[in-house]
Amino acid sequence: MSHVLEDKDLLSRSAFLQHAPIWHRPDSKPDRQIEQRTEHGIQYPTRPAKPEDVFYQRYLYREKRVVSFRKAQLPRDLNGFHRWHNDPAIAPVWELSGSKASHQEYLSKMESDPHQFPVIGEFDGIPFGYFEIYWTAEDRLGPFYDVDKFDRGAHMLSANARFRGWRYFSAWSRSIVHYCFLADLNTQNVMGEPRADNKKCWH
Numbered sequence: 661m662s663h664v665l666e667d668k669d670l671l672s673r674s675a676f677l678q679h680a681p682i683w684h685r686p687d688s689k690p691d692r693q694i695e696q697r698t699e700h701g702i703q704y705p706t707r708p709a710k711p712e713d714v715f716y717q718r719y720l721y722r723e724k725r726v727v728s729f730r731k732a733q734l735p736r737d738l739n740g741f742h743r744w745h746n747d748p749a750i751a752p753v754w755e756l757s758g759s760k761a762s763h764q765e766y767l768s769k770m771e772s773d774p775h776q777f778p779v780i781g782e783f784d785g786i787p788f789g790y791f792e793i794y795w796t797a798e799d800r801l802g803p804f805y806d807v808d809k810f811d812r813g814a815h816m817l818s819a820n821a822r823f824r825g826w827r828y829f830s831a832w833s834r835s836i837v838h839y840c841f842l843a844d845l846n847t848q849n850v851m852g853e854p855r856a857d858n859k860k861c862w863h
Contacts, residue, residue: 684716684842704797704809708844710777716839720831725783727835729791732778734767740780740787741767744819753855754817775799781832788823791816791836796851810846813853 693705710731717728732741742760744750751757756766770778776794780787796802796811814836818824823832840850 684839698798698802700803702797702802702807704795707774707795716835718835723831727832728782729779729836729839732767732780734764737780738764741790744790750817750819783823788820789816789818789832793840801851801853808848810844811849811851812840812847813851814840
């Protein structure tokens with residue numbers, strides 16, 4: 661039996677890429693949405709639980725690689741985090757150079773902070789970058805613009821020299837933003853806050 665698609669059955673490529681539930685593992689929603697307020701008076705709801713491991717993964721046809729994002733974990737990612745943040749090219753921008761003990765403390769605090777979580781990005785299972793995904797309303801950025809309570813933000817660090825350059829940046833930056841929009845359909849804005857003096861040359 662043949663089946664004729666009607667217009668209402670058609671799904672555009674762009675809509676499929678945005679809404680198909682195959683790119684990420686949905687965040688677990690809280691049982692109750694309790695409105696809270698920051699010290700600046702910004703109202704926000706109870707946030708979902710953080711991912712446990714890999715929460716986004718897709719094959720990139722142009723790069724012929726799989727990009728994935730997973731929550732950073734101790735002690736698994738401590739050595740890489742420590743090495744990256746003591747890199748002379750990275751330390752002046754992120755201002756997180758220090759001892760391994762200080763980096764363990766930093767990641768531990770991230771784990772207990774409900775408004776953000778640390779992320780390791782990988783290409784074909786090889787770590788290439790460190791990210792921090794956060795809810796903007798509760799972040800230091802919130803008071804500086806007309807924030808919506810579902811806005812998200814991301815700090816981004818391309819740390820592995822093997823995967824630097826515009827080609828890779830375009831791939832992973834779009835993917836991390838894609839996740840932010842997929843994770844909660846109420847999210848309409850994904851923000852960033854790069855340093856004004858960070859004049860990065862991609863090569």
